[in-house]
Amino acid sequence: MTQYFVCSIGQKGEGYDDENLRRCIINSAYFMHVKCSQKGKIKDIKADDVLILKYKDTFFAYGRASSKMQKIDDRGWCLKVPVEGWITGKSVSKSGIKSAQIGGNNHAAVKSVSREFARKKMNKIGIPLG
Numbered sequence: 001m002t003q004y005f006v007c008s009i010g011q012k013g014e015g016y017d018d019e020n021l022r023r024c025i026i027n028s029a030y031f032m033h034v035k036c037s038q039k040g041k042i043k044d045i046k047a048d049d050v051l052i053l054k055y056k057d058t059f060f061a062y063g064r065a066s067s068k069m070q071k072i073d074d075r076g077w078c079l080k081v082p083v084e085g086w087i088t089g090k091s092v093s094k095s096g097i098k099s100a101q102i103g104g105n106n107h108a109a110v111k112s113v114s115r116e117f118a119r120k121k122m123n124k125i126g127i128p129l130g
Contacts, residue, residue: 003049004118005041006059006097006111007032007081021055023077025086028063032079032109040108042069045081052113052121058091062122089126 007030010017023031030051032042045051046068053061063083070080098106100117 002115003044003046004052004113004115005045005049006052006054006094006113006118007042008054008109017056020077024053025061025088027080028083028085030081030083031077033076034078035076036079036109038105038107038109039079040104040110041112042079042081042110044112045069045110050118050122051081051083052118052125053086054094057094059094059121059125060091061086061088062118062125063087087122087125087127090124092121092124 010020045065049065052059063086066082066084072078072080100113102112
């Protein structure tokens, strides 16, 4: 069964949001730095799960994972979840994420969220993923 995850790009105020944003989009994957202290549920992601990218305080893209998390060697950005491609569109408020979160903690970089919440946000971003 497909699960839905919100994946934060970088850590607010740490100075690598823009760099990791480019890395994620260009390489059709979600990347996390090995030193991220609040990894969340990245190890729970499987092929066909849906990832929603959160950049600062908004969602702006989503994609279907093509595999589980991989460990690679990329100057510390070594946790990678490949996606089939990102669907980008409107920036959408992250409001409601706290009540839609399934387990974990509120500061985690990767959060599992309800299907209803994810589908609502994906529709607002644009072009629904089937």
